[in-house]
Amino acid sequence: MAGRILNFGSLNIDRVYRVEHFVRPGETIASKGYQCFPGGKGLNQSIAAARAGARVFHAGTVGADGDFLIKLLSESGADVRYVRKKDGITGHALIQVSDAGENCIILYPGANFDNDTAYMEQVLSGFSAGDILMLQNEISNLSWLLERGRKKGMRIMLNPSPMDGALAEMDLTGIAWLMLNETEGGALTGEGEPEAILRTLLSRLPGTQVILTLGKDGAMLGDGKKILRQPCFPVKTVDTTAAGDTFTGYFAAAILENADPADALRLASAAAALAVSEAGAAVSIPVRERVEAFLKAGPHG
Ligand code: RIB
Secondary structure, eight states, rough: OOOEEEEEOOEEEEEEEEEEOOOOOOOOOSEEEEEEEEHHHHHHHHHHHHTOOOOEEEEEEEEEEEEHHHHEEEHTTTTTEEEEEEESSSSEEEEEEESSSOOOEEEEEEEGGGGOHHHHHHHTTTOOSSEEEOOOSSSSTTHHHHHHHHHHTEEEEEESSOHHHHHHHHHTTTTTTEEEEEEHHHHOOOOSSEEEEEEHHHHHTTTOEEEEGGGGOEEEESSSOOOEEOOOOOOOOOOOOHHHOOOOHHHHHHHHHTTHHHHHHHHHHHHHHHHHHHHGGGGGGGOOOHHHHHHHHOOOO
């Protein structure tokens, strides 16, 4: 059977405010624009993997107002049979996007924190050793899932985002792929330089492939034997929201295709570049044909 991804992850409603600069303590500012988008690191990553062509199953919980998120996941090609709807509020994010395209985010977990272990166990029973278990840090019972996934022999891809104290304490051994940015890497290691972050994580987590995304400086991949570097594809930045999620979903899809790690990095970086050049999270994630055409069109910068 071809490889499968189970993504147990968040589903959010993103309320996006366009601002000249991020609001400062004590300051009130008027936003220049407002849009409501589908989002959530989990949903974004499933959509990216599905649009890349992977067989991805999403699991997670929405509230009464979350139907449109399930619909988008399904229309994008993800299998939604495990997504649950419960009474209560869907997780949501208040996002400021600056003129430079950068973002800052306040999360309200809502239904994302309603994922209990009985439900998780039921979903996991449909998967087996070798399947990819894709995880982020926006749902309840993450450490339980990590432990159960490891015991089942699933190949775990963890994006430790958003970073918090609980995650810093979690047992990350046995993870196949750790996908993180410089800030998250710095918080986990206390290091400031990308190469030092990578080497520290690799020495702590032997057997794990560590993929560090560096924004305009591209991405690095280390596996204990070699370090690969992928420059970023220069594009006009409109909104960086979900760039990392797009990268992760596309990277996972390339892994399922047994792509060479350098090719996986290149594909993921190209998809992330396209996502950055459009507004919104899930809606900015390109389909595979667009990414291939972009790569073919080179040279880039
Ligand atoms: O990574 C981007 C995502 O982070 C947004 O879609 C928002 O919902 C938050 O989860």
